[in-house]
Amino acid sequence: MRWCIVLIRLSFVLAWAACSVAMLLPLRAHADAPATVFAAASLQGVLSDLAEVYPGGARVSVGGSGMIARQIADGAPADAVILANLDWMDWLEAEGAxxxxxxxxLLGNTLVLIAPEDTPDLDAVTIASVTARLDGGRIAIGQTAGIPAGIYGRQWLEAAGLWDALRPHLAETDNVRAALALVARGEAPLGVVYATDAAAEAGVRVLYTVPAQMHDPITYPAAALTDAGARFITFLQTAEARDIFAAHGFATLQPLP
Structure with a gap:
């Protein structure tokens, strides 16, 4: 009888342990589950590197900030969103998303004028020098009414007194990486992109760095949409993530947590 009692108690202990493990497994799987991140196209390279070291990994979907914002507002299944423009994040907040x-x-960046890698220097950025360099071609730039890099680019051209003359020579693209690709392939003699984009593409060179005071501050706002997204955004503020951002040329705006 005593042995029977011992066996019964042992069976309860084993059952309790099995139940505890069964309850813990879903929690662990949830904690290690990949985060789904919607982000501005200019973050594609750095987020790919960060996804490789983030515990559980991350699925990254990139595009123009306006397009990404509209997808989030329409209920896209994202855990976190990182845009290249404060206005679009303000819009998402106003929409209740x-x-x-x-x-x-989260981050800062710089605007630059680029050309194919074998292009000579541009002594000055004037209407005459730019149109001569274009020689009938166009300046690749993100859409100046909706893509952040294009908006910043327009602000620069207006501040520099170049907008009216150069506007007819623009080739506006759906995102900044598309503008970068046009220049890298030699399909556009000039382009306006972020410094981090130029650094990621060996087929282009920087001709001119736009002074920061000639456009709004380039800020990448980030927001968590779920608990998984909150964990990912927290990771992006760690020393490990900051080093990766710096290696890609981004300036980090948040102190270490």
Whole structure:
């Protein structure tokens, strides 16, 4: 009888342990599940590197910030969103798709004028020098009414007194990486992109760095949409992530947590 009692108690202990493990497994799987991140096209390279070291990995979908914002507002299944323009994140917040408490200013960048890698220097950026360099071609740039790099580019051209003359010579693209590709393939003699884009493409060179005071500050706001997204955004503020951002040329705006 004593042995029977011992066996019964042992069976309860084993059953309890099995049940505990069964309850823990889903929690662990949830914690290690990949985060789905919707982000501006200019973040494609750096987020790919970050996804490789993030515990559980991350699925990254990139595009123009306006397109990404509209997808989020329409209910796209994202855990986190990172845009290249504050206005689009403000719009998402106004639409009720983003909680203001989950927002941070994550990164900064610089705007540059690029050309194919074998292009000679441009002594000055004037209407005459730019149109001569174009020689009938066009300046590749993100859509100046909706793509952040294009918006910043337009602000620069307006501030520099170049907009009216150069506007007819623009080739506007759906995102900044498309503008970069046009220049890298030699299909556009000039392009306006972020410095980080130029650094990621061996087929182009920087002719001119746009002074920061000639456009709005280039800020990448990030927001968590789920608990999984909050964990990913927290990871992006760690020393490990900051080193990766710096290697790609991004300036980090948040202090270490």
């Amino acid at each position: 983003v909680d203001s408490a989950s927002r941070i200013g």
